[in-house]
Amino acid sequence: MCPDADRALGLAPHTDSYLFMLLYQGNINGLQFYDDAMEWVDLELVEGALIVNIGDLMQIVSNGRFKLVLHSVVANNTRHRISKWFFYLPPWDDVVLPLKKLVEFDRLPMYRTVIWKEDVEF
């Protein structure tokens, strides 16, 4: 809850660095994503739902089949919002690259190999 929600940012626009995240936003929405039409869209609230959010490592591993999305959270001035997240990520020094079978199918890797701890900036 924020007393001046129109002038506050909940969580600034960002993408995430992991494989994927399961997100539970309870019964108060606020999550927005930036769609292909380059507009911010409120995610429809489905009570009890878990949201699967794709991170950059999944985009690499899937050779671009799953794409990360720019997202943000807006503040509200009426209710407290508590979200819960579960991040899925590989060991810190793992090498991450597109899956071999997908590269063979696509005939080229869409992404270079990365070492998470060296290539990700926080």
Ligand SMILES: O=C(O)CCC(=O)C(=O)O
């Ligand atoms: O709280 C939310 O709904 C989203 C949180 C989020 O985007 C993040 O932790 O990266």
Ligand SMILES: [Fe+2]
């Ligand atoms: Fe995020």
